[in-house]
Amino acid sequence: MPDRFKKLVKLAEYLRGANGCPWDKKQTIESMLEHVKEEAEEVYEAIEKGHAESLKEELGDLLFNVIMIAQITKEKGKFDIGDVLRDIEKKIIDRHTWVFGGDKAKTPEEALAKWKENKKKK
Numbered sequence: 001m002p003d004r005f006k007k008l009v010k011l012a013e014y015l016r017g018a019n020g021c022p023w024d025k026k027q028t029i030e031s032m033l034e035h036v037k038e039e040a041e042e043v044y045e046a047i048e049k050g051h052a053e054s055l056k057e058e059l060g061d062l063l064f065n066v067i068m069i070a071q072i073t074k075e076k077g078k079f080d081i082g083d084v085l086r087d088i089e090k091k092i093i094d095r096h097t098w099v100f101g102g103d104k105a106k107t108p109e110e111a112l113a114k115w116k117e118n119k120k121k122k
Helices: 002-015 022-026 030-049 051-073 081-095 108-121
Strands: none
Touching: 002 022, 002 051, 030 051, 051 081, 081 108
16 A cells, blocks of 8 residues: 555656646645645545445545645645655544553543543644
8 A cells, every 4th residue: 555655646746747747737735725625525525425436536536635735845845745644643643642642531432532632732
C-alpha cells in the first residue's frame, strides 16, 4: 500500500510539473477550495446512501485533492505530504491516551469524552 500512496504523490507532482497538465499547474490552494468541498460532500452522500463503490471512488477523489494541496504547499516551501502524515499520526496517538497512554476508556462514550478532553489540551 505505501507504494501506491507514493505513486499517487508522484502523480500529483508530475501533473503540476513541466510536462504535466495546464489545468493542474494552474491550481492554487484557494482554487482547490470548491473541489475539496464538492468531494467531501460526495463522500458524505455515498456514506448516507450506503454505496460502497461510490464511497471508494469519492474517498479516492478527496484523497487526491489533499495530495494536490500538499503538493502546492511543497512547491511554496511550506510543508509536504510527509509532514501532514507525520503530524496526523502524532495527533491521533496523542489523543488516544486510553490506547497509547495510562488513561482508561472502556466504552465508546468514555473514549469520546477522553478524546474531547485531550483535544482541548492541544
